[in-house]
Amino acid sequence: MNVPRTAAEAGRWSRAALVCLALLIGAPAWAAENAPAPLQGAQLLTALRQGGLIIYFRHTSTDFGQNDDQMTGFEDCARQRNLTDAGRDEARRIGTEIKRLDIPVGDVLASPFCRTMETARLIFGRAESTSDVRGGPARPEDPQRYAALRKLLATSVRPGTDLVIVSHGNPFAAVAGTPYLAEGEAAVVRPLGAQGFVIIARIKKDEWAALGP
DSSP states (O other), rough: OOOOOOOHHHHHHHHHHHHHHHTOOOOOGGGGGOOOOOOOHHHHHHHHHBOOOOOEEEEEOOOOOOOSSSSSSOOOOSSOOBBOOOHHHHHHHHHHHHTTTOOOOOEEEEEHHHHHHHHHHHHOOOOOOOEGOOOOOOOTTTTTTHHHHHHHHHHOOTTTTTEEEEEEEEHHHHHSSOOOOOTOEEEEEEEEEOOOOEEEEEOOOTTTTOOOO
């Protein structure tokens, strides 16, 4: 049996495991051959302003010289991987653009880690902490680990508003497949109820300004 010898190899193994998990639990709706073409520009902005969508953010840029191995709890920010100053600036800029674009934001749910809570608060000024958006404590290979997130992405959103989720790259890859969201990148999701969900756009951290004048 081959084992990873470096952190980079371990990361590749982890990503491969997530792809296998996604296949085991069933391909997401957006991966179907008849999935709609991604929305862009004015069309995407119109859809976001109409509401009923979910905007899933991966937290903005972090310090990879830090890790979560020694954390004693979610409130123990000193022993977690945290946002860099650049990451904080990215979040503030995203928040400024979302406000300027007049996108109606309803609930803001965030993974309880410090980097995700801080990203949410810097963008939206508020956040509700919940582990539903990051995956439960089950074994990594357990297909039910991300059941709560999968259900959330398929559930209808209050009319006239968009639900925001601020979480991590791994949970989204587990339920939606790769490519991974980059730090600060968002996926715009349309919930389909029993049929799951469809990704209608991906927005990089520096692309919000281009959605509208």
